[in-house]
Amino acid sequence: MSWRNVKLVVGFMLVLGVAACGRSQPVGQNEYADPRDHDPKGSLSGSDGTIFSNSKGSSQQDQGGALGVNAYLWRGALDTLSFMPLSSADPFGGVIITDWFQPPAAQGERFKATAYILGRQLRADGVKVSIFRQVMQNGQWVDAPVSPATATEIENKILVRARELRTSS
Amino acid sequence: MRKLLLACAAAVGFTGAAHAANMDNPMVTPNVEPGKVVVRLDTKLLFLAGISSDKLNKSGADKNQGYGFDGFVRLYPTMDAMTTNGIKYGAAVEIRTNSASGAVSNASANSTKQTFYIRRAYGYVGTDQMGTVRFGQIDGPLGLMKVGDMQSVGDGGVNGDVPDFVPSISGAWQFPFSVGAEYAQNKIIYLSPSFAGFDFGVSFAPSTAALLGSVTPASGGFGATQSAFPGDTRPRNIIELNGRYRGEFGGVGLAANVGYLTSGRVNDGTTGALKSEDLSVVDAGAAITYMGLTVGGHMSTGRYNGYTNLSAKGEKDAMMYIIGANYVNGPYSVGAHYYNGSRPGVIGNGAAKKDSVVAVGATWNWAPGAQLIAELMTGYEHEGPVKNNGTGFVIGQAFRW
Numbered sequence: 129m130s131w132r133n134v135k136l137v138v139g140f141m142l143v144l145g146v147a148a149c150g151r152s153q154p155v156g157q158n159e160y161a162d163p164r165d166h167d168p169k170g171s172l173s174g175s176d177g178t179i180f181s182n183s184k185g186s187s188q189q190d191q192g193g194a195l196g197v198n199a200y201l202w203r204g205a206l207d208t209l210s211f212m213p214l215s216s217a218d219p220f221g222g223v224i225i226t227d228w229f230q231p232p233a234a235q236g237e238r239f240k241a242t243a244y245i246l247g248r249q250l251r252a253d254g255v256k257v258s259i260f261r262q263v264m265q266n267g268q269w270v271d272a273p274v275s276p277a278t279a280t281e282i283e284n285k286i287l288v289r290a291r292e293l294r295t296s297s
Numbered sequence: 298m299r300k301l302l303l304a305c306a307a308a309v310g311f312t313g314a315a316h317a318a319n320m321d322n323p324m325v326t327p328n329v330e331p332g333k334v335v336v337r338l339d340t341k342l343l344f345l346a347g348i349s350s351d352k353l354n355k356s357g358a359d360k361n362q363g364y365g366f367d368g369f370v371r372l373y374p375t376m377d378a379m380t381t382n383g384i385k386y387g388a389a390v391e392i393r394t395n396s397a398s399g400a401v402s403n404a405s406a407n408s409t410k411q412t413f414y415i416r417r418a419y420g421y422v423g424t425d426q427m428g429t430v431r432f433g434q435i436d437g438p439l440g441l442m443k444v445g446d447m448q449s450v451g452d453g454g455v456n457g458d459v460p461d462f463v464p465s466i467s468g469a470w471q472f473p474f475s476v477g478a479e480y481a482q483n484k485i486i487y488l489s490p491s492f493a494g495f496d497f498g499v500s501f502a503p504s505t506a507a508l509l510g511s512v513t514p515a516s517g518g519f520g521a522t523q524s525a526f527p528g529d530t531r532p533r534n535i536i537e538l539n540g541r542y543r544g545e546f547g548g549v550g551l552a553a554n555v556g557y558l559t560s561g562r563v564n565d566g567t568t569g570a571l572k573s574e575d576l577s578v579v580d581a582g583a584a585i586t587y588m589g590l591t592v593g594g595h596m597s598t599g600r601y602n603g604y605t606n607l608s609a610k611g612e613k614d615a616m617m618y619i620i621g622a623n624y625v626n627g628p629y630s631v632g633a634h635y636y637n638g639s640r641p642g643v644i645g646n647g648a649a650k651k652d653s654v655v656a657v658g659a660t661w662n663w664a665p666g667a668q669l670i671a672e673l674m675t676g677y678e679h680e681g682p683v684k685n686n687g688t689g690f691v692i693g694q695a696f697r698w
Contacts (some may be wrong), residue, residue, distance in 0.1 A: 152490035154425030157377075160441035160488070 153295070197222035197245035201255050204290030205243045208282060212241060222246065228262070236264045237272070241282065250294060257282045329379045339373040343695045345452070347462035351687030367461050367691075369394045372413075384424055388433075391417035417480060423488075431486040437558075438486065438498030438539035440474030444554040445582030445593035447621025450632030451658015451672035452691055455619070459656070459674040465685035466676040469652035471603030471638050472595075472617055473558055473578050479605050482506070482535060494544040502535040505605070532560035532576050532605055539580070550586035552593075555579075562607055573607040574600050578615075594620035602641045603650075612641035613649055628662040636676075648681035668695040 197219070205224050206217070212229040222245030230238040240260040247254055257279045262269040329335050345367040353361065371394070377387035393416045415434070423429030448454030460467040473479055484502035539556030560576040577600040584593030596618035602608045603615065621634025635655050642650025654676030661669045670693045677686035 152426060152492050155428075155488065155491050155496050157421070157429070161436070161443055161446070 198248050198250050198254060198290075200250050200290040200293045201245045201286065203293050204286045204288075205245060205255060205257075207289050208286045209241055209243060212239070238262050238269065239274075243282075243286065250290060252287055255283050255286050255290075257286070329377050329385070331379050331381045331383065334376060334378040337373070337375045337377075339375070339697065341371045341373075341695060341697045342368070343458070343693055344368040345458055345461075345691045345693035347459065347689055347691035349462040349687060349689035351463050351465050351689070352685050353464040353687065361464065365462065367458055368693075384422065385429070386420070386422045388420040389417070390415060426490065428487060428489040431488065432484070434481060434483050435486070436474060436480040437482075437484055437500040437502070437535075437537040438488070439537050439556045439558055439580050440480055441486075441488070442496070442498055442539045442541045442554050442556070443474060443580070443582055443595060444541065444552045445584045445595035445619070446472075447584075447591070447593050447595075447619060447623060447632065447634040448656075450623050450630050450660050451656070452670050452693060454621075454634055454656045454658065454672070455636045455654045455674070455676075457672065458693075459672055459689045459691050462691065463674065463676075463687040463689035465687035466652070466654055466674070466678055469636065469638060469654050469676060469678055471615075471640060471652070472597050472619075473576075473580065473601060473605055479535075479537070479558075482605075484535070491543075495540065495542050497538070497540040499539075500535075500537045504533045505531050505535075531563050532607060533563055534561040535576065535605070536560065548587065551584075552586075553581070553583040555581045558599075558601075558605075560605075572610045574610060576601050576605060576607060589625045590622065591624075592622045594618060602644070603638075608641050609644045612644065613639075615640035630660045631658070633657045642680045646681060650678065650680040652676065652678045666697050668697070669693070670695060 202219060202222065209224060209226055212226040215225045215227040217224045224241075224243040224245075226241045228238045228240050238261070240262075242258045242260075244256040244258075245254065246256060259274045259279045259282065261272045261274045263272045346365075347367060348364045350363060351361065372392040373389065374392070375387065375389040377385070379385050392413050395412050395414055417433075417435050419431050419433030419435035421429050421431040448456055452458050455466070455470045456472075460469065482502040482504070483506050484500045486498060486500040488498045489496050535558070537556065537558045539554055541552070541554040543550075543552045545551070556579075558576055558578040558580065562573055562575050578597055579599050580595075580597045582593065582595030584591055596616070598616040599614055600608045601615050602612070608615065615638075617636075617638040617640070619634055619636045621632060623630060623632035633656065636653065638650075638652040640650050642648065654674060656672060656674040658670065658672035663669055671691070673688075673690045675686075675688040677684065679685070
């Protein structure tokens with residue numbers, strides 16, 4: 129190897145070293161090529177499962193773990209709804225039910241939320257949220273209407289959080 | 298908002314689409330939970346039926362049959378794990394049936410095609426923040442991070458199995474990261490995290506020795522610096538560098554790579570004017586993806602003689618390129634590519650070896666783990682007075698589990 133090539137290699141390393149000072153993102157092992165095995169694979173046993181494990185390589189990247197539903201959406205929903213007391217959470221059925229929550233700034237009304245994770249894929253339509261609202265009238269809680277935009281906003285917050293988890297995993 | 302989220306999902310999808318060769322690689326890391334070890338055994342079986350019209354089928358005393366069957370089995374045992382503090386580690390092996398074939402009187406005998414060999418075998422350790430170190434018999438950064446190798450449709454194109462049916466173009470594919478070359482060298486590799494879409498890799502191989510073998514031929518074992526065989530010219534101290542960019546702009550995915558391969562060489566005993574030269578190869582590629590359509594190309598040029606073979610003083614630079622397009626729609630995909638290569642060929646004969654191949658392929662994933670493929674290919678290999686050409690067509694069924 130000539131001295132010219134050595135200098136080229138050292139220069140390349142210095143440039144990349146400077147670049148490395150920036151904020152980094154992980155690169156998955158499946159983002160590198162195998163020259164001959166590039167065709168879609170799938171599995172005879174369905175989208176999950178091999179004879180030794182329940183993991184399935186790159187498909188697992190989008191499905192996000194071994195839960196019954198997408199793990200990123202699941203975690204995103206838990207994080208988003210964590211300001212409310214949790215009543216029940218079924219990670220395999222994909223259902224999160226909160227208890228009634230009374231915002232400190234809005235005495236006289238309370239909210240309850242139910243989130244449904246609808247599948248194993250990380251999709252924008254993979255989460256559905258229902259919000260219930262009650263107001264205090266004559267010393268009793270009675271049901272009251274909720275703006276449809278409220279549920280949509282929470283769904284969007286869940287999707288944003290799921291995306292953050294996906295990109296950082 | 299949802300459109301934005303879907304666009305982001307499209308960008309993530311492009312990350313794979315622009316690097317079609319990267320997706321669904323059996324030797325991948327599952328999303329391992331901390332403290333867990335995941336062991337897998339993936340398998341691929343391919344059956345091919347092909348016909349060909351080839352000049353070499355009719356030349357000389359031997360007559361090749363213009364139709365036949367082909368196929369193989371491949372095994373991918375892998376182990377992937379993560380410590381509780383986030384260190385990822387694992388190992389992978391690729392085991393293949395030998396590709397060399399021939400007349401076999403007893404198919405159950407130990408013929409060449411009935412044996413397995415280790416094609417890749419490596420381990421890795423890394424973290425999300427620091428990157429990954431791989432070590433073993435595995436592709437270097439040129440192979441791992443290449444962009445624009447447009448052969449992901451059909452049977453794998455010029456680097457696939459159709460040339461098995463068409464002897465005239467069986468030696469056309471000669472990129473440095475190709476069969477029997479760069480990936481077979483026992484090396485150590487560093488692969489960086491991504492910085493604003495950029496990532497890079499660097500590798501070092503002290504010799505052409507494989508993980509499980511010795512330097513062949515060798516006069517002094519591993520890292521031999523003196524060849525006992527006059528005219529045997531092989532590289533040593535092989536260094537690869539590759540930088541890659543991947544990004545998405547308004548639904549359009551862009552990817553590109555620029556790399557360089559250099560080496561020293563074993564002292565050769567060649568007498569006379571023919572002296573081998575160090576490897577010095579520039580490698581680059583680019584691809585653009587939109588709505589399932591990917592257009593791209595890749596090239597390698599410099600001082601080498603195909604694969605990672607050394608060139609010699611007085612020989613012209615090698616130049617190889619491939620351009621093509623693929624379109625994917627659900628389980629269906631179609632693609633076409635054109636490959637052209639020029640390299641020294643036989644050293645000292647005064648003629649360059651020139652290859653050209655055109656291929657069109659299609660793939661149908663008709664069920665999970667089941668894939669029907671078809672590919673048509675025609676091309677030539679010329680060197681001085683030797684002018685071979687041929688055409689082949691295959692249909693095949695692949696199973697993966």
